[in-house]
Amino acid sequence: MIISVINNKGGTGKTSTSVNLSAAFAAMGFRVLLVDLDAQANASLSLGIPYTELSPSISDVLFDGLPIRSVIRNTGITGLDLITGDLDLVNSDLLLEDISNREMTLGRSFFPVKEDYDFIICDCSPSMSLLSVNALMAADGYIVPMIPEYLSLEGLITTIGTIKRMKKGVGFNRKSIGILFTMVNLNVRSFRRRELILQSKIIKLVREHYGGNIYNTHIIRDVRLSETTSYGKSIFEFAPKSKAAVLYKRLAEEVLDRYEII
Amino acid sequence: MIISVINNKGGTGKTSTSVNLSAAFAAMGFRVLLVDLDAQANASLSLGIPYTELSPSISDVLFDGLPIRSVIRNTGITGLDLITGDLDLVNSDLLLEDISNREMTLGRSFFPVKEDYDFIICDCSPSMSLLSVNALMAADGYIVPMIPEYLSLEGLITTIGTIKRMKKGVGFNRKSIGILFTMVNLNVRSFRRRELILQSKIIKLVREHYGGNIYNTHIIRDVRLSETTSYGKSIFEFAPKSKAAVLYKRLAEEVLDRYEII
Numbered sequence: 001m002i003i004s005v006i007n008n009k010g011g012t013g014k015t016s017t018s019v020n021l022s023a024a025f026a027a028m029g030f031r032v033l034l035v036d037l038d039a040q041a042n043a044s045l046s047l048g049i050p051y052t053e054l055s056p057s058i059s060d061v062l063f064d065g066l067p068i069r070s071v072i073r074n075t076g077i078t079g080l081d082l083i084t085g086d087l088d089l090v091n092s093d094l095l096l097e098d099i100s101n102r103e104m105t106l107g108r109s110f111f112p113v114k115e116d117y118d119f120i121i122c123d124c125s126p127s128m129s130l131l132s133v134n135a136l137m138a139a140d141g142y143i144v145p146m147i148p149e150y151l152s153l154e155g156l157i158t159t160i161g162t163i164k165r166m167k168k169g170v171g172f173n174r175k176s177i178g179i180l181f182t183m184v185n186l187n188v189r190s191f192r193r194r195e196l197i198l199q200s201k202i203i204k205l206v207r208e209h210y211g212g213n214i215y216n217t218h219i220i221r222d223v224r225l226s227e228t229t230s231y232g233k234s235i236f237e238f239a240p241k242s243k244a245a246v247l248y249k250r251l252a253e254e255v256l257d258r259y260e261i262i
Numbered sequence: 263m264i265i266s267v268i269n270n271k272g273g274t275g276k277t278s279t280s281v282n283l284s285a286a287f288a289a290m291g292f293r294v295l296l297v298d299l300d301a302q303a304n305a306s307l308s309l310g311i312p313y314t315e316l317s318p319s320i321s322d323v324l325f326d327g328l329p330i331r332s333v334i335r336n337t338g339i340t341g342l343d344l345i346t347g348d349l350d351l352v353n354s355d356l357l358l359e360d361i362s363n364r365e366m367t368l369g370r371s372f373f374p375v376k377e378d379y380d381f382i383i384c385d386c387s388p389s390m391s392l393l394s395v396n397a398l399m400a401a402d403g404y405i406v407p408m409i410p411e412y413l414s415l416e417g418l419i420t421t422i423g424t425i426k427r428m429k430k431g432v433g434f435n436r437k438s439i440g441i442l443f444t445m446v447n448l449n450v451r452s453f454r455r456r457e458l459i460l461q462s463k464i465i466k467l468v469r470e471h472y473g474g475n476i477y478n479t480h481i482i483r484d485v486r487l488s489e490t491t492s493y494g495k496s497i498f499e500f501a502p503k504s505k506a507a508v509l510y511k512r513l514a515e516e517v518l519d520r521y522e523i524i
């Protein structure tokens with residue numbers, strides 16, 4: 001299946017989730033392809049690809065018709081392949097515009113390799129650009145990571161609104177959307193009441209409006225998730241015993257459950 | 263002068279800085295115009311504009327030639343005017359593409375009102391789109407907010423690289439770029455050593471490479487800066503005695519200093 005990790009709002013943990021969820025699935029024995037759809041190539045950088053080696057990337061497939069197989073790379077992780085992003089994606093609105101059925105360009109590009117993978121996971125950039133719409137249309141499932149804060153909630157509402165609007169009438173299954181709370185503060189003495197109060201308030205609001213679409217697993221704020229990106233490793237390689245690793249594994253199990261995958 | 267608050271990376275505190283720095287200048291008696299260049303309209307929402315009242319916005323000026331004066335709004339804050347953003351900005355790459363000298367469209371639109379304001383502050387969206395390039399070209403000064411983390415550092419490097427590349431030879435003054443560390447953890451017992459170590463490591467790296475371009479003021483992580491956005495107020499109205507308010511006022515003074523404004 002194809003899962004897009006998507007939220008218009010910046011810095012809500014999309015890349016961290018794309019990388020670590022992909023690694024969790026790979027560790028369980030699934031075959032995973034991670035596709036970096038961000039011109040900033042954060043997922044690629046987080047997996048240790050040097051800035052100078054981002055080409056060839058998904059841009060070459062989308063804009064120059066390169067066969068998708070030719071841009072798939074191994075990562076150091078067994079079962080996890082990667083297609084990088086690069087700066088050419090910044091022009092995707094213009095370059096995709098004249099293609100007929102342009103919102104389906106990405107989905108079409110996946111056809112030759114769909115059967116080679118159990119999961120294709122797309123890490124989206126923070127905006128509802130034509131490229132993000134392509135990720136939306138290509139996907140069977142959606143993970144929407146959000147920080148329990150007001151502006152992140154606004155991003156959630158517009159993102160989910162767009163998914164529903166673009167996919168309705170195309171056999172859309174409401175269960176396909178899963179909201180993931182990220183950078184959640186643990187209820188420990190070091191966190192002042194104010195943080196916990198705001199967080200609970202936003203989580204409660206989201207539960208009232210999107211009850212059936214929320215993952216029980218909340219990813220805690222843990223500096224290891226930030227550190228790991230500079231080592232080019234997943235959290236499972238960098239800090240396998242950390243709470244963060246346990247939570248991303250638990251999330252992977254919940255995703256399998258949500259999509260009824262045995 | 264025109265200042266763009268810019269960073270390709272998502273969620274680094276651009277909007278928080280745009281809003282609160284603008285409010286700080288207004289409180290000092292300057293005339294300020296805040297321009298929301300984000301399709302998500304976060305700055306506008308943070309100042310209490312309802313989602314349904316974002317139009318007319320900067321889109322109407324850029325794409326439909328509406329006179330800029332007709333879209334300027336008062337805010338509740340004396341001395342602070344606002345031009346909202348709205349969802350039409352998502353199409354800016356396509357809509358700006360055919361305009362001659364298209365990177366200068368925003369700058370040109372400011373001409374009729376430049377003399378009415380001491381500061382025009384542009385809140386940019388997280389990507390180096392044609393609209394962000396417009397904000398880059400229009401500006402005399404740049405504030406680049408970044409969280410002291412690896413992916414935020416990557417965003418800083420590419421953002422500053424783009425500013426220098428696009429502006430060189432146009433009488434570019436290297437001092438015009440100011441890096442602002444945001445969401446900095448205070449060295450207090452509640453923060454574990456790991457957070458402080460990573461933070462110091464990144465700050466040290468930035469100092470080595472961008473020594474003359476860093477603001478001494480660091481904006482601390484303070485949940486009040488998140489809370490204030492849901493009340494449609496600046497930090498000065500919401501929590502005037504908070505450390506966060508003191509720091510944004512101090513930043514305003516440093517900005518005046520950097521640009522030698524009396």
Ligand SMILES: Nc1ncnc2c1ncn2[C@@H]1O[C@H](COP(=O)(O)OP(=O)(O)OP(=O)(O)O)[C@@H](O)[C@H]1O
Nearest residue numbers: 010011012013014015016126220221222226272411
């Ligand atoms: N649970 C977490 N705890 C601590 N830091 C985290 C966590 N998740 C992500 N981070 C860090 O926070 C920053 C933002 O996260 P990330 O880059 O994954 O978000 P994003 O939504 O992909 O951002 P963008 O909108 O720019 O693509 C990164 O530096 C990342 O390493």
Ligand SMILES: Nc1ncnc2c1ncn2[C@@H]1O[C@H](COP(=O)(O)OP(=O)(O)OP(=O)(O)O)[C@@H](O)[C@H]1O
Nearest residue numbers: 010149272273274275276277278388482483484488
């Ligand atoms: N110093 C701070 N302490 C705590 N929370 C903060 C701070 N600065 C900003 N925030 C909150 O963190 C989130 C991200 O900040 P903000 O929206 O200002 O970043 P941004 O760079 O404008 O994001 P985007 O890339 O999506 O435009 C927001 O919910 C904001 O209210």
Ligand SMILES: [Mg+2]
Nearest residue numbers: 014015038042
């Ligand atoms: Mg990302």
Ligand SMILES: [Mg+2]
Nearest residue numbers: 276277300304
């Ligand atoms: Mg913003």
